[in-house]
Amino acid sequence: MKAVVLLSGGLDSATCLARAVEKYGNENVVALNAYYGQKHAKEMECAENIARHYGVRYLKMDLKEVMKYSDCTLLEGNGAIDKRSYAEQMEDSNTVSTYVPFRNGVLLSVAAAIALSVGANEVWYGAHQDDAAGSVYPDCSKKFADYMNEAIYEGSGRRVKLCAPFIDINKAGVVKEGLRLSVPYEMTWSCYEGGDKPCGRCGTCIDRIKAFKANGKEDPLCYE
Amino acid sequence: MKAVVLLSGGLDSATCLARAVEKYGNENVVALNAYYGQKHAKEMECAENIARHYGVRYLKMDLKEVMKYSDCTLLEGNGAIDKRSYAEQMEDSNTVSTYVPFRNGVLLSVAAAIALSVGANEVWYGAHQDDAAGSVYPDCSKKFADYMNEAIYEGSGRRVKLCAPFIDINKAGVVKEGLRLSVPYEMTWSCYEGGDKPCGRCGTCIDRIKAFKANGKEDPLCYE
Numbered sequence: 001m002k003a004v005v006l007l008s009g010g011l012d013s014a015t016c017l018a019r020a021v022e023k024y025g026n027e028n029v030v031a032l033n034a035y036y037g038q039k040h041a042k043e044m045e046c047a048e049n050i051a052r053h054y055g056v057r058y059l060k061m062d063l064k065e066v067m068k069y070s071d072c073t074l075l076e077g078n079g080a081i082d083k084r085s086y087a088e089q090m091e092d093s094n095t096v097s098t099y100v101p102f103r104n105g106v107l108l109s110v111a112a113a114i115a116l117s118v119g120a121n122e123v124w125y126g127a128h129q130d131d132a133a134g135s136v137y138p139d140c141s142k143k144f145a146d147y148m149n150e151a152i153y154e155g156s157g158r159r160v161k162l163c164a165p166f167i168d169i170n171k172a173g174v175v176k177e178g179l180r181l182s183v184p185y186e187m188t189w190s191c192y193e194g195g196d197k198p199c200g201r202c203g204t205c206i207d208r209i210k211a212f213k214a215n216g217k218e219d220p221l222c223y224e
Numbered sequence: 225m226k227a228v229v230l231l232s233g234g235l236d237s238a239t240c241l242a243r244a245v246e247k248y249g250n251e252n253v254v255a256l257n258a259y260y261g262q263k264h265a266k267e268m269e270c271a272e273n274i275a276r277h278y279g280v281r282y283l284k285m286d287l288k289e290v291m292k293y294s295d296c297t298l299l300e301g302n303g304a305i306d307k308r309s310y311a312e313q314m315e316d317s318n319t320v321s322t323y324v325p326f327r328n329g330v331l332l333s334v335a336a337a338i339a340l341s342v343g344a345n346e347v348w349y350g351a352h353q354d355d356a357a358g359s360v361y362p363d364c365s366k367k368f369a370d371y372m373n374e375a376i377y378e379g380s381g382r383r384v385k386l387c388a389p390f391i392d393i394n395k396a397g398v399v400k401e402g403l404r405l406s407v408p409y410e411m412t413w414s415c416y417e418g419g420d421k422p423c424g425r426c427g428t429c430i431d432r433i434k435a436f437k438a439n440g441k442e443d444p445l446c447y448e
Contacts, residue, residue, distance in 0.1 A: 061289055066334050069283075069341035095381060101340035102333060105379045109326060109333040110290050116325035117293035139379035147378055151371035155329045155363035157319060 001120040002028035003163070004111045005056075009033070009046030011208055012166065014188045015178035016126030017054060019165050022181060026055040030118060032111050036100065037064040037075040040194025049187050059114065066106055073097040074192065081192050086136045086203065096136050098192065098203075104139035105148065108162065112152045115160045123152065128166040128174050130207065142167050171207055172214035179215060186220040197224045225344040226252035227387070228335045229280075233257070233270030235432055236390065238412045239402035240350035241278060243389050246405060250279040254342060256335050260324065261288040261299040264418025273411050283338065290330055297321040298416065305416050310360045310427065320360050322416065322427075328363035329372065332386065336376045339384045347376065352390040352398050354431065366391050395431055396438035403439060410444040421448045 002024040005017045020029045031051040033044055044060075051058035073081045082089055082097035089096045104127065111123040131140035138144060142164075149162035166174050178185065190208045191198035198205050200223035212219040226248040229241045244253045255275040257268055268284075275282035297305045306313055306321035313320045328351065335347040355364035362368060366388075373386035390398050402409065414432045415422035422429050424447035436443040 059293075063290075065285055066287075066337055067341070069338055071341070099381075102337040102376070102380050102384075105333040105375060106330075106337050109329040113290055113326040113330050114293055117291070117295070135381060138381040141378060144375060144378040147371050147375035151329060151368060151375045152326070154365060154368040154371055156326050157323075157359060157362040160326075 001030060001118050003122040003124050004030045004032050004115045004118070004120050005124040006107055006111055006126070007031040007033050007047045007051060007058075009043035009048075009050065009188060010126075010190045010204075011178070011183075011185060011188045011211075012126035012128060012131075012171070012174055013047075014050050014185070015174050015181065015183050016124050016165060017050065017056070018178060018181040018183045020124050020163075021054050021056065028120075029054075029056045030059060030114070030120065031056050032059050032061060032107075032114060034061045034063050034107055034110070036067045036103065036106075037077075039074060039076050042189045042191070042194050046187055046189040050184070053184055053187060061110060063106065063110070067100060067103075070101050072100045074100060081202070086134060090134060090136065099137060102139060104144070108148055108152065112156055112160050112162075116156055121160055122163050123160060124163045124165070126166055126174070127164055129168065129170045171211040175211040175215050175217075179217065188221075195224060197222055199224050225254065225342050227346040227348050228254045228256050228339045228342070228344050229348040230331055230335055230350070231255040231257050231271045231275060231282075233267035233272075233274060233412060234350075234414045234428075235402070235407075235409060235412045235435075236350035236352060236355075236395070236398055237271075238274050238409070239398050239405065239407050240348050240389060241274065241280070242402060242405040242407045244348050244387075245278050245280065252344075253278075253280045254338070254344065255280050255282050256285060256331075256338060257282070258285045258287050258331055258334070260291045260327065260330075261301075263298060263300050266413045266415070266418050270411055270413040274408070277408055277411060285334060287330065287334070291324060291327075294325050296324045298324060305426070310358060314358060314360065323361060326363060328368070332372055332376065336380055336384050336386075340380055345384050346387050347384060348387045348389070350390055350398070351388055353392065353394045395435040399435040399439050399441075403441065412445075419448065421446055423448050
């Protein structure tokens with residue numbers, strides 16, 4: 001086994017999985033999906049389908065308990081997602097309502113534990129520049145990824161490394177990579193809401209549509 | 225709230241909790257205990273009693289799923305604990321059978337998520353020099369703690385720091401601190417086995433007895 005790839009079912013992580021499979025072959029890649037109390041299961045269903053598409057081993061992890069004290073609005077039992085822009089939210093409270101506390105730190109640590117357990121020596125995740133912009137999602141920054149890589153490397157007895165192939169490119173660059181790799185983007189889900197079709201209006205829908213446009217393509221998803 | 229302290233129920237983490245309570249008062253400290261599939265519940269029962277002794281809020285976290293692919297011998301369903309010395313095990317396989325894969329990375333990340341959720345800005349843990357010696361437990365090393373601190377700080381949006389008060393002292397030094405703080409060591413459990421009384425023969429029993437002797441004291445626990 002070579003790599004454990006965090007797979008949420010969104011566009012970025014699907015592209016990340018495609019890259020890992022291109023490099024190592026599907027028999028050497030494990031896809032890891034985490035449930036941590038999300039309000040809807042859409043993304044997770046997509047993750048399972050994408051893993052099946054690529055023929056990789058698929059592991060699910062229930063981490064709901066870890067986030068049960070959080071008031072993040074992506075999580076079950078908490079209020080509605082803040083419709084204000086990230087900039088307005090940041091100015092108001094120095095964070096955004098959709099930041100899941102240290103989520104990527106928790107997921108990467110869990111992935112490192114699993115990598116050690118299944119004999120893989122890399123953990124991959126699909127964070128990119130746009131996620132980290134304005135410190136909105138600090139656990140997507142290059143600085144965080146660099147330190148986390150060192151922590152995983154040292155703490156695993158120098159057996160596991162972190163690989164973040166998109167940390168220096170933006171979402172449009174991720175889509176460019178994915179188009180080259182023929183990622184089945186119609187199988188992915190990015191929308192914060194859990195409707196039958198993606199809403200096309202929330203922050204993550206807008207970013208996604210833009211990233212396709214920047215590549216002169218249309219998003220294959222059918223929006224509301 | 226000020227600090228989330230990892231509390232296993234062993235000697236080191238009990239002393240760590242005592243230090244945090246000394247610094248911030250019991251009303252500002254949360255003790256966090258994790259179940260990750262350990263073969264016996266002795267340490268966890270001790271953790272709850274120690275938290276009650278100090279009058280701090282006590283949280284339990286079930287992380288068994290994370291470690292279910294591991295062959296670590298401390299975990300339920302796996303073979304007997306290797307009786308050979310750490311040195312012999314390291315020479316044979318470059319790890320020891322009691323190393324739980326990236327355990328401290330997982331626990332510290334989870335603690336950071338909880339710190340953000342409950343409004344604390346420090347995560348404490350009781351790793352010390354002896355644990356890291358010979359790279360037996362790489363997730364107890366100073367290097368790991370330093371990188372993990374940076375990863376937590378950056379990934380939390382610069383709101384949470386890691387505090388490892390014993391990282392530069394050995395277990396005898398920890399006991400010295402604990403004696404000064406009157407830690408109720410009779411309430412702690414260190415033994416790898418889950419008997420009625422600690423065995424007095426496993427690696428961690430021997431280390432513990434030695435650490436008391438180095439302070440001219442006897443361990444208050446009654447051994448087999």
